Amino acid sequence: MLAAWNGRNDSLTLEGRVLAPAQGIDEHLRITVTDGVISAIEPTAASALVIAPAFVDPHVHLRVPGREDEETIRSGTEAAAAGGYCAILAMPNTEPVVDSASVLGALVEQAREEAVVPTGFMAAISKGQLGDELTEMAELAATGAAAFTDDGRPVVSAGLMRRALQYSAVTELRLALHCEEPSLSRGGHAHEGTVAAELGIGPYPSTAESVMVERDLSLAGAEGRPLHLMHLSASESVAALDHALASGVRATGEVTPHHLVLTDEAVRSLDPNTKMNPPLRSGEDRETLRDALRRGPISCIATDHAPHARHEKDVPFEEAPFGVTGLETSFAALYTHLVAPGIVSLETILERMSTGPARAFDLVEPRIEVGARANLVALDLDAEWTVAEDGFRSLSANSWLLGETLRGRVVKTVADGRLVFAA
Amino acid sequence: MAELRPPAPPRRHLLSIADLERGDVERLLDTARSLAASVDREMKKLPTLRGRTVVNLFYESSTRTLASFELAAKRLSADTMSLRSAGSSVDKGESLKDTALTLAAYEPDVIVVRHPSIGAPQLVSRLTDAHVVNAGDGKHQHPTQALLDLYVMRESLGRLEGLQVAVVGDVLHSRVARSLVQALSLVGAETVVVGPPTLVPRGIEALGCTVSHEIDAIALADVVYVLRMQRERMGEAFVPSLREYTALYGITPARVRDGQVVMHPGPMNRGVEIDPRVADSDAALVTDQVRAGLVVRMAVLYDVLTVAPVEARERVEVG
Numbered sequence: 001m002l003a004a005w006n007g008r009n010d011s012l013t014l015e016g017r018v019l020a021p022a023q024g025i026d027e028h029l030r031i032t033v034t035d036g037v038i039s040a041i042e043p044t045a046a047s048a049l050v051i052a053p054a055f056v057d058p059h060v061h062l063r064v065p066g067r068e069d070e071e072t073i074r075s076g077t078e079a080a081a082a083g084g085y086c087a088i089l090a091m092p093n094t095e096p097v098v099d100s101a102s103v104l105g106a107l108v109e110q111a112r113e114e115a116v117v118p119t120g121f122m123a124a125i126s127k128g129q130l131g132d133e134l135t136e137m138a139e140l141a142a143t144g145a146a147a148f149t150d151d152g153r154p155v156v157s158a159g160l161m162r163r164a165l166q167y168s169a170v171t172e173l174r175l176a177l178h179c180e181e182p183s184l185s186r187g188g189h190a191h192e193g194t195v196a197a198e199l200g201i202g203p204y205p206s207t208a209e210s211v212m213v214e215r216d217l218s219l220a221g222a223e224g225r226p227l228h229l230m231h232l233s234a235s236e237s238v239a240a241l242d243h244a245l246a247s248g249v250r251a252t253g254e255v256t257p258h259h260l261v262l263t264d265e266a267v268r269s270l271d272p273n274t275k276m277n278p279p280l281r282s283g284e285d286r287e288t289l290r291d292a293l294r295r296g297p298i299s300c301i302a303t304d305h306a307p308h309a310r311h312e313k314d315v316p317f318e319e320a321p322f323g324v325t326g327l328e329t330s331f332a333a334l335y336t337h338l339v340a341p342g343i344v345s346l347e348t349i350l351e352r353m354s355t356g357p358a359r360a361f362d363l364v365e366p367r368i369e370v371g372a373r374a375n376l377v378a379l380d381l382d383a384e385w386t387v388a389e390d391g392f393r394s395l396s397a398n399s400w401l402l403g404e405t406l407r408g409r410v411v412k413t414v415a416d417g418r419l420v421f422a423a
Numbered sequence: 424m425a426e427l428r429p430p431a432p433p434r435r436h437l438l439s440i441a442d443l444e445r446g447d448v449e450r451l452l453d454t455a456r457s458l459a460a461s462v463d464r465e466m467k468k469l470p471t472l473r474g475r476t477v478v479n480l481f482y483e484s485s486t487r488t489l490a491s492f493e494l495a496a497k498r499l500s501a502d503t504m505s506l507r508s509a510g511s512s513v514d515k516g517e518s519l520k521d522t523a524l525t526l527a528a529y530e531p532d533v534i535v536v537r538h539p540s541i542g543a544p545q546l547v548s549r550l551t552d553a554h555v556v557n558a559g560d561g562k563h564q565h566p567t568q569a570l571l572d573l574y575v576m577r578e579s580l581g582r583l584e585g586l587q588v589a590v591v592g593d594v595l596h597s598r599v600a601r602s603l604v605q606a607l608s609l610v611g612a613e614t615v616v617v618g619p620p621t622l623v624p625r626g627i628e629a630l631g632c633t634v635s636h637e638i639d640a641i642a643l644a645d646v647v648y649v650l651r652m653q654r655e656r657m658g659e660a661f662v663p664s665l666r667e668y669t670a671l672y673g674i675t676p677a678r679v680r681d682g683q684v685v686m687h688p689g690p691m692n693r694g695v696e697i698d699p700r701v702a703d704s705d706a707a708l709v710t711d712q713v714r715a716g717l718v719v720r721m722a723v724l725y726d727v728l729t730v731a732p733v734e735a736r737e738r739v740e741v742g
Binding site: 192193194195196197198199200201202203270311314315316317318319 | 541627
């Protein structure tokens with residue numbers, strides 16, 4: 001269940017090269033939206049824009065409740081609208097944690113007042129995200145939880161993970177897992193490899209992720225339950241996912257734009273905006289992630305948009321918190337670094353930013369067809385723009401792209417029938 | 424119309440050995456040698472940096488490094504003050520950024536920074552107009568230590584090119600090792616890093632060294648460079664016990680061959696990484712290292728403040 005401010009249904013027309021990879025559409029069309037619903041699709045002359053199903057981000061930190069100085073539902077969803085998103089899922093690692101119907105219910109209410117694009121809230125798997133006891137999943141589902149996750153932290157206990165997989169069957173909702181073995185990642189601030197060795201940064205090995213991915217896929221297979229693997233970073237994790245999918249485990253995977261574009265070489269700058277969890281990994285890992293995105297085992301691109309206050313990132317690398325923002329830059333970053341150089345096709349990027357995540361979480365799939373509610377993004381692929389600290393709708397500016405000139409710009413976003421962004 | 428001003432000359436820092444070229448290292452060592460000669464011959468104090476201000480900003484405890492930076496500045500007639508995190512506003516939770524901005528308001532010419540976090544000196548260099556010298560940041564770099572070690576090697580053995588150096592011990596947690604391996608590689612020496620597999624980081628070869636887990640690998644070395652074994656590492660299970668570490672990697676008289684010299688950055692754990700008989704032997708150059716610390720740090724202060732940016736290449740400028 002997604003909540004959004006429900007002020008109006010808009011009527012408008014968009015025309016351009018319509019690309020809806022999941023529906024096999026690639027032609028120049030004029031799309032007419034009447035009262036929020038696609039009412040006509042007609043051929044048109046060639047024009048400069050690309051129109052696609054709008055994006056779905058399954059991994060956003062809105063920081064509400066508790067850190068409204070970093071992001072609010074309003075600012076975060078405005079950022080999402082500017083990034084071409086028609087739906088986002090927010091993480092529950094807030095203060096307090098979203099682990100009870102009362103906290104969740106208040107958020108859903110608040111989103112109905114403030115959210116510019118439809119917003120779903122994930123609830124915690126364990127109370128307080130402490131990994132000891134399960135949350136009241138049925139009540140949380142009834143209150144509108146979109147999925148369950150302890151994101152920000154792993155579910156350390158294999159026993160609790162197994163129970164969570166079993167018990168989540170009382171809901172229709174997916175478990176989304178942050179895979180990290182803390183005894184392997186402890187003290188780690190960058191990928192264990194040449195760069196961390198040279199710089200003397202505490203190493204965070206690939207195995208800290210992959211042993212947990214292997215464990216959770218094994219448990220999911222044994223319990224016959226689906227799961228979603230968040231922000232995959234390591235080749236070993238992709239191998240485990242491939243193996244599990246081949247043996248019939250129902251698993252989906254996501255990857256972030258920064259793991260698709262950067263490697264741990266970026267850490268040499270000691271810029272705290274190159275510090276994420278999981279860390280940026282090697283060139284080989286990046287190649288494996290790109291390949292898994294093309295092939296399909298990784299079916300979702302997720303920003304892991306993680307706003308942090310300026311003063312918290314304005315510190316030496318090891319003292320800085322993990323995480324970067326991404327909602328407003330994801331398409332342009334991927335277009336510039338992957339599509340324009342011919343590394344990943346535009347179709348694959350568009351599909352993995354929209355249909356893939358919608359299917360992984362059983363959300364309404366953005367489709368371009370008469371009678372569907374309009375969830376559309378208009379893209380100007382030739383536009384160049386420079387990522388600037390004062391250019392964000394997000395309240396935070398901890399972007400790994402600051403100062404970079406990108407190609408490809410979102411010019412319009414229609415979310416659930418409403419024009420929510422126009423450049 | 425905007426006022427046209429020539430761009431400010433790039434400020435020179437010493438943040439990492441990685442920013443230096445061979446010529447820089449040789450120039451610094453030559454400067455240190457001539458400073459040593461003039462300090463010995465004439466008087467202890469030179470007027471070179473009169474009117475300049477050097478601030479030492481130390482967020483970690485230090486004896487040798489702080490004392491030698493203070494004395495180095497004084498010997499060059501600079502005004503100097505030292506700020507330790509304990510007893511300052513840092514105790515009250517002031518951030519590095521605000522402390523740096525506060526100090527910058529006094530317009531120091533040089534800020535010498537020691538900090539437990541990698542990248543702290545880089546941050547200070549971005550925030551202030553001072554020349555910044557890294558006196559040790561986290562496990563990252565300790566460039567003046569590497570330079571003084573090279574100075575001692577060159578003075579004692581007469582050359583650096585082709586020198587064989589074995590660096591023994593906890594490389595993983597050692598900024599001294601990282602800076603030294605890089606510096607040795609820069610001047611054409613060959614380094615083997617020796618230690619238990621848990622304390623030699625994967626990928627360290629990229630700094631320009633080979634790796635061995637056998638203490639026998641020190642046999643061919645001209646210099647045995649012993650790293651401090653930090654007791655606090657025991658709790659993290661990097662090695663099963665200090666006893667076993669000493670048995671496998673301790674530098675005992677039996678393991679030191681005639682003609683080898685032994686160095687240690689201090690403070691030493693006698694009986695752990697180095698046998699007291701070795702530490703007190705003629706082979707040990709530990710006090711030479713301390714003495715060299717003074718002239719090398721004088722040379723560094725002199726160099727960042729007086730060598731023209733043109734000679735120093737833009738690459739030295741970080742941030």
